[in-house]
Amino acid sequence: MADALIVVVLLLVAASATAAVAQRDPARQALVLSFLGTLLAALFTVLQAPDVGLSQLAVGSALTPLLIMLCVRKIRRRGRSKEDAR
Amino acid sequence: MTRRTAPRAVLLATGELLAWWAALALLWLVLITSVDTLERIVGASCAALGAILARLGRRAVTWR
């Protein structure tokens, strides 16, 4: 019975990781990835590894989305300025 | 000829820094579990760093 929580969180992790891979647009992928990051922090807490959970939380909730979205912005801006130049 | 800052501005800046320092030192005391001298020193210096950054940030944003 005490393992019910672990099973619930593991199922959610499997579902959201699959969903993150299945998205085509990088910006939408980043959204699912940030959800997955927070969920993984919860999984590590449930498995009694709060140190790893804190690392995951610190990196996954704000830093990784920021890096990915900055890359997306750079690529979009580049495409726009190429169109302008034409 | 040196430009002197108005005493009022100095007072305001000191007040802002002190208010932030007190609030952040209080936050530190809330976060920790046991209090001793070293804890107080480290907390006070971290709160001072936070207060300086808070003022720098506010000035940078309302600068323009």
Next chain:
Amino acid sequence: MNRLRLWLLAVGGAGLAALLVAACLDLPGFGGRHHPYGDRAVQASLARHTANTISSVNFDQRAYDTLGEMSILFAAVLGCVVLLRQARDEHRAPPEPAEVARPVRRYALLVLPVALVTGLYVVAHGQLSPGGGFQGGVVAATALHLLYLGADYGALERVRPLGVYETSDAVAVCAYLVLGLASVLAGTAFLANTLLPYGTFNTLSSGGAVPLLNAAVGMEVASAVVVLLAHFLDQAVEIEEEHGS
């Protein structure tokens, strides 16, 4: 040729699968209370008055591994800095000022110092509670970027002298090395935690060199993340390619 490649992949995959299945069959049961390595690690960390066993493993029992991880981060950030530098056919446009809604701007200004102090708390209490240099450093560095999110990139640039962060990144790596060499000079092994007194259990000064190594890693990670994000932000916001080149 293509068929050969597929066969090679199939053979390799099958071998890997067989090994993984064999390894899984030999695993200890899920969620046991005792583990040979875990019991020894806890014993060693308690002997050195470190309340958080994970910190003891990271910065005392395997401090050498952490040195490797630290230099990987340093090298990775250095690589990014080189790759994302301003090329000859690019120019810098000053960032446009942005009008952000007032509650969001005020939230950013209020949470910035709170997040910074929380990050420093996580670094300083790495040997007592979950957390440590890496986690706290990332939080402190993220706090600074609230200025970009809540205002504009110009505001962040005014409070972020990049040279200072680049220097403190290098200084922190050196500090870690110096702490390791100090124990060599004292006649023990590199990074052996025998130099400093272990202190009272569950206080800030416990754990010998663990809090100092934690602080060095925290400083390194915070500066490295700031430098890394600075170059990403430069590329995303400021640097533009010359038209018609």
Next chain:
Amino acid sequence: MNGWILAATVALGGGGAAALWGVTTGPPARRVIAQNLTTSAFCPALLLLAQGYGRPAYVDLALLLALLGPVGTLVFARLLSDDLSAQDASAWGLTWTAAVLGAAAVVALCVAVGPGRAMVKLLVIGVLLIGGNVIASRALAGGFRGVRGG
């Protein structure tokens, strides 16, 4: 398994499944709202877990999530502002429901913990969580309209 862990299971399972559904389907506005609600579902769950396992140190995870979760939402609100400005990304009913649920969890934990340093810490986390979520919702509902290139 005690009541706290049961409540955390419900929050993680229910909130997580709902947020996953929202974040993977529909227009960008809905996805970003679901990403914001992730924080308000998981942060109370982490607090409940800390109480359920009897480990006060685990509260630090909830503290960091309450601080960084809204920052993550601000990242998307700012860098997707072009996509979001075309549609209405406000969900005030959901935001306030989540805020009330989070406040209820924090109050229940405060009662269980009793007066002291730990209770003040819980209240700080509660204020950061609810304030952060409301501000993140505000940012999604046109907080970055005036942002063009920066």
